[in-house]
Amino acid sequence: MNVSILIPLLLVYIAIMSWLAYYGYKKTVTQEDYLVGGRSTNPVIMALSYGATFISTSAMVGFGGVASVFGMGLLWLAFLNIVLGIFVAFAIFGKRIRKMSLHLNANTFSTFLGKHYDSKFITIFSGIMIFIFMPAYTSIVLIGGGRFVQESLSLNFNVALLLIAFIVSLYVISGGIKAVMYTDAFGAIIMLLGMVVFLFLTYYAVGGVVDGHRALSALNNMVPKELAADGHNGWLSFPDVGSPMWWTLVSTLIMGVGIGVLAQPQLVMRSMTVESDKSLYRSVIVGGIFIFFMAGATYMIGPLSNVYFMETSGELAIQVAEGNTDLVIPKLINSLMPDWFVYLFTLSLISATISTLSSLIHVQAAAFSEDILKPLGIKTVLWNKIKPARLGVIIGVILAILLAYILPGGIIAQSTAFWFGICAAGFLPSLIGAMFWKGASKKGAETSIIVGFLFSILGFLFLKSSQSSVFGVSKALFGKDYLLPFPWTHIDPLMYALPLSTAVFIVVSLKTNSKQQAKGNNRNTEVVSVNE
Template identity: 40%
Template sequence: MDLISIILVIFYLMVTGYLGYLGYQRTKTAADYLVAGRSANPIVMALSYGATFISTSAIVGFGGTAASLGMGVLWLTVLNIFVGIFIAFVFLGNPTRRMGHHLDAHTFPELIAKRYDSRFLQVACALIIFCFMPLYAMAVMVGGAEFMAPIFHISYNGALYIFAIIVAAYVIAGGLKGVMLTDALQGAIMLVGMAVLLFATYGLLGGVTEAHTALGAMKDEVPGFLKAIGHQGWTAMPKFGFAAPGTPMPGAVGYHMWWVLVSTIVMGVGIGVLAQPQLIVRFMTVKSKQALNRATAAGGIFILFMTGVAFTVGALSNVYFAQREQITCQVVDDAALLDPGPDGKGKLTLVPANATDEVKARAKRFVSYRLPGAGEDAALNYVLWTDKTEILHGPGGATDVLKPHLIAVLRSVGPGTTLQGNTDTLIPAYVRSALPHWFGVVFMLTLLSAAMSTMSSQFHTMGTALGRDVFEQYGHHEHGSKSIHITRFAIIVGIVVALVLGKYVRGNIIALATAIFMGLCASSFLPLFVLGLFWRRMTKPAAVASLLVGFLTSGFWLLFVNGKTAAGIGLSQAWFGKPNLVPATWSLTWTVVDPIVVALPLSLLTAVVVALITRPMDKSYVDYVYGGPKPSA
């Protein structure tokens, strides 16, 4: 990393630290710390909402997913804008703001508790947030670390530690005022970085029409393992269907990609955003409906630019990797393995003994190379060798030029992996390979901003969940300052948990972990939250039942039905001797259906049915909740 890059990063961190200090100076009360004094500027609020929503998870994780699945991921952008901005701001924002202000609620669990007059709901919501939000925070950390480690020339674990320390410093000190000020700065940096990324990509690929035409023409280059699960090219949606019970392979998995894309990626995140505690609390930081209205347009433009660019560039990276990538390097495979041929192009002749059958069928072996100036002790880089790979050797030991000619998902494959590779590395690899070094620095700041803005809000939400929503509910209301200390301690615990997860869970995890957490929040919180805002007949027992049904159904599905999560966690294998509990008489497609498809409808149905069969809440209390005077004790 050169001196200019280091200076830019240090300057950015100094400005971030100064904004955190301003937040600290302006934090005088619990309301300042928890909801920014309820007087946030609408543009700051919109940028904070967007920067909190959009993280390295969206840019790196879902951008890499788009490189694998194609332009169909843009349906998530549609839902992000229509649901995450339009419905959230226009229909939910003002009722949430009004009820939160009237009930003097400072956190999402506290809002739910005061709506239903239930301490149990406050503690239950807080514990779900505190226990499971580290999964989402881990996804954001991994996304940042995958890009930052090679830029800083440090280890992946070292990048995780740097993120954690920087974010912890200003969240612990500045509260939500500090978080929102830094979010606004980071959101502005993210807009600039993504704008440059989009224009640079189209310029590199010959223009908008040429880039998309080239991507559409690559339909025949979809590898067999993706075709088998329904991939029909990067400009088309996957095959839609539901395999009949007993369908033999490969037909049994022929529709898997559609269900992963639509139920997990699009629905899990697109709907789950409505029930994100760290986003809902943003509505309680502005003082009027007019301020919310002014924030709507800014939020929509921000989300369109951030997700639309990340997903479009992710899919288009296939054109670059397959047709244009040239790596100036030093190929370090033993010379005996190279057959230069009459045209000077190297051809590797060996296949590793431990390669999978599919790798053997597609590749002679991995090409290992080292970037110029990296030093003999630097870690090697690898690309798959196929019959299209070219190595142009420099004369007299000069640098070589390697042309991998690989689609994006195969570009992410390294030794010891399967052909699925690690899509979390694709956007960082594209930026480092395709774009000039100066943009790598700009994009590094973009990702640092995206990661820090989201992680700061995540850890702030985790901390308040334990400090305000659990600690204060057990007879500690009078210890306000002590509650803030507990909140700050909880932030540290959340950071440590996310760090540990990030160290040991890596590879194709960012999009999955994000979708799991957002889907869990939607199934657990969304019915009781939305019905609580608009339906006076909604009752405490209905809210409790809805929460339990949504949470337990999601948990059961993740542990015992969903093929990837059930196998990864291993509880089904340990208890029942099989990777999941889907009966042989069921369609294998059920193993890729996201929990939200089942859990959210069950949670909503439970809320409505239980509300209708239980006694209505006291009318005077319900009137108070919706803006009336507080009932006498």
């Protein structure tokens, strides 16, 4: 890349982002401003921030690379992203969360659940889960941005990681959610422009929509033997039902991320930042269009990269990337796109990385200060010199950097599914119960959250081979990477942890309510007998 062109572009970009962050800082006066933007955020800003937080480098780089292997079947995930992640999240869930959080004076996801169920345990335990496990997701967003900068700018990966983390930590510490959302919205516009151009130029390079899909279909006889043995039927077809690839595609990539979006703390909190239901309805349109172009385009470009690389190098995309799916999209851009687009997409991916990282670290900091320390009566730390939220940012950034060095290559999509899956199993039943079921009880919610997280984590540690082999706990304890044979090795823990946590939530709530009702009847009987 031409440094004389790139440097001025980056300087202009950083200047705009810095001004927006400073503007957010000046608008941040109260703790409510820092956490939920004073509940008066413009709906367009909120929708763009939500989309930019949702669609990070994990989607643009990680899932784009995974789509080059699994094919167009991932478009079902884009469908769920729009239906569940936008329409249901805003128009149905968002409306109730906004009103209830205002009534409860709740400024974080964990506080919302804890105050509704009148449970300090839920607040603290949920905050701890977020603070401990969210770095697994934060780190892979950082990896995605670092890998692209490494590939496109020929910059050292370590330098790229530290630079991105430093930029994010600066304005999250100072401006809170307002600075995050303003910079997110600006980044979202750049991301949208970059992805629209990327999709158009990719189809143009493979001969258009019809010829491109025909060429992709013609590659069916080029499916590698190991993928065919796992059920691969070509890039325009679903894998064989019940095969390893089918279980991974359906249970992990489509269901895990598609359902998990409803229980994402950093996304749920966006509903708390607007002032009316009308704002949420307006956000549906903006958010839907954004997700359609961002997620849908990514899941189409990935498979089509096989056509391009086969025509230009005689190899499939995963072969060009030497087995690392995280490098497919960066290599496609460097090989296919004109220089001016590389500059544009560099800014797009930097925006995607920064927007998602800032939101995740903000949620981690809020969990640390509001959900863990505040209920314990701790308002300042380190000899009264650092506010807990600021310290939470610093710790979150350090954890993300450390994990970015530890996690192996090609892990972006798997780590995304891990975080989304454990959130769905742990939080979704109690979240839905809080909004829609008057019979939901405190004990039911507490038990459900514990069961959801417990079985999800056990599944990832001891059953699902792609994660259990990386964590190494099963190997250390039992001498093997996983404990049960196929299909358990490829079934996402969400598929059994979420039904279990839901069942526990319903059963315990019903029993708790029946016992309380029985105690109430006994008291009434005693009162009557005394009066007699």
